[in-house]
């Protein structure tokens with residue numbers, strides 16, 4: 001009988017204890033797995049969303065990360081100049097704002113506004129219809145929430161007002177035609193967003209002829225690559241800050257380092273619990289069986305063999321528990337993610353718990369270590385068990 | 398041919414209140430096919446001597462030879478190997494594994510010795526037949542009587558065809574009639590060629606042996622030969 005088969009029988013001998021051990025490891029494992037998903041989830045999610053936009057560089061004016069800097073004047077021309085660089089496939093100016101659309105049910109609906117120029121790489125993901133045709137075509141793209149809520153579809157006219165300075169603008173509403181339904185990156189869950197052209201936003205703001213943007217989204221030329229595009233832009237536009245997606249993620253990662261430290265502490269505590277649980281169970285189990293173990297040794301079982309039995313028991317206990325922990329942890333992560341995502345202002349595609357193969361690998365590695373370390377003391381007990389004295393004690397007691 | 402030989406062996410246990418000499422300068426030879434009974438009052442060193450002969454414990458002085466090998470020169474693996482293949486142990490408390498069936502208990506030393514499954518199964522049924530428990534092969538120890546458990550334990554001890562079978566008060570937990578059956582069975586084991594050393598308090602059981610050694614204070618105080 002192999003050490004594993006033997007360990008399996010030993011565990012089944014005390015089903016309640018084995019079940020307790022497995023469930024204990026499984027719950028601790030679920031927490032640990034969630035902690036692993038959480039420690040990197042936000043960063044990973046951000047990375048995925050950034051990569052999903054199709055733009056690999058972001059350009060802002062002034063120091064600091066693009067988007068946090070100053071307003072960029074003469075945006076359309078500058079974007080054109082960047083696009084003309086051989087290292088750049090396309091640069092798209094983008095301006096964020098707030099506004100309102102007149103609801104069919106009466107009253108205004110607050111919307112986020114994303115304004116840009118027509119481009120080969122749109123700043124939104126089209127679901128239906130088309131994107132805006134030109135800068136100033138009086139067209140609008142609405143997000144699915146708005147389309148669903150208002151029953152609007154391409155061809156409908158929408159009355160739109162922009163909030164261009166602080167407070168409500170006094171500018172009259174403009175009529176824009178819905179041309180498409182699209183998803184916008186970094187939308188709030190359930191939030192309402194519209195996309196239009198820079199010119200149409202300016203018109204809605206009173207038509208001052210301002211051609212401004214908050215940042216440029218850039219797709220580098222495939223032949224040149226991100227790094228080359230980046231240096232070309234920095235040279236062409238001194239005073240601008242260029243950031244690749246990784247840098248934005250890196251910035252976020254730095255900001256989340258406390259978060260990761262807390263995760264690390266909790267992971268350590270969790271693993272400590274698993275270790276204690278398994279050690280206690282195995283020690284009790286070995287202590288109850290010293291007579292049998294001594295008898296097996298007298299019958300010729302080697303020290304290595306009886307030690308392997310204990311290790312196998314640990315591996316079975318911890319292995320089953322940490323396998324169960326994965327579905328349990330994924331389920332729990334989904335619930336926790338939903339709770340955290342209900343914090344207002346969390347963009348829709350951003351998740352706190354993100355599945356990553358690396359987390360599974362770390363999970364298994366940590367538990368493999370736990371299985372061995374937790375079995376260390378009981379294994380030592382078995383290895384050092386004095387055969388004759390134990391057999392004698394069992395008879396005398 | 399000599400199976401095991403003790404030459405002036407002593408076993409001293411260092412204790413807080415002073416050393417306890419459990420076995421004192423004992424010399425003893427067990428040849429192939431011998432049947433030796435160890436008798437004597439409780440605490441006179443019978444179990445300790447049996448453990449020395451069975452290579453589960455080492456003497457503090459003197460030399461123990463198992464089939465001409467000085468046991469003190471052997472490592473744990475070699476000693477385990479000797480116990481596995483050359484020696485069988487039967488305990489007062491049986492020490493069957495409760496989660497295994499009778500057959501699985503008997504098969505344990507076979508598997509440990511690397512005997513392939515078909516041979517193992519054949520040998521296991523042969524052994525269970527030998528001890529008269531073929532019908533109980535799939536029973537757990539908890540479903541067996543004391544006498545049946547001891548029979549399974551004897552079958553297990555015989556699994557790898559040992560030269561020497563050691564039994565420490567094998568009838569100690571059994572009633573008179575059952576004890577006699579076990580004594581009978583062990584007599585048959587000896588008759589079939591296995592050297593036997595038993596510890597017993599039962600004079601009737603001891604008389605079955607060819608040699609009865611009476612111990613006192615760790616020494617062999619008297620030797621009686623039968624047959």
Ligand SMILES: Nc1ncnc2c1ncn2[C@@H]1O[C@H](COP(=O)(O)OP(=O)(O)O)[C@@H](O)[C@H]1O
Pocket residue numbers: 388389392410412417418419438439440441442443444445446
């Ligand atoms: N492991 C041990 N530690 C200390 N003393 C022991 C140990 N084993 C045996 N002894 C002592 O050695 C003596 C002989 O014990 P034992 O061989 O068990 O006697 P018996 O089997 O004849 O009853 C006793 O005094 C006992 O207390």
Ligand SMILES: [Mg+2]
Pocket residue numbers: 443444445565
């Ligand atoms: Mg004794």
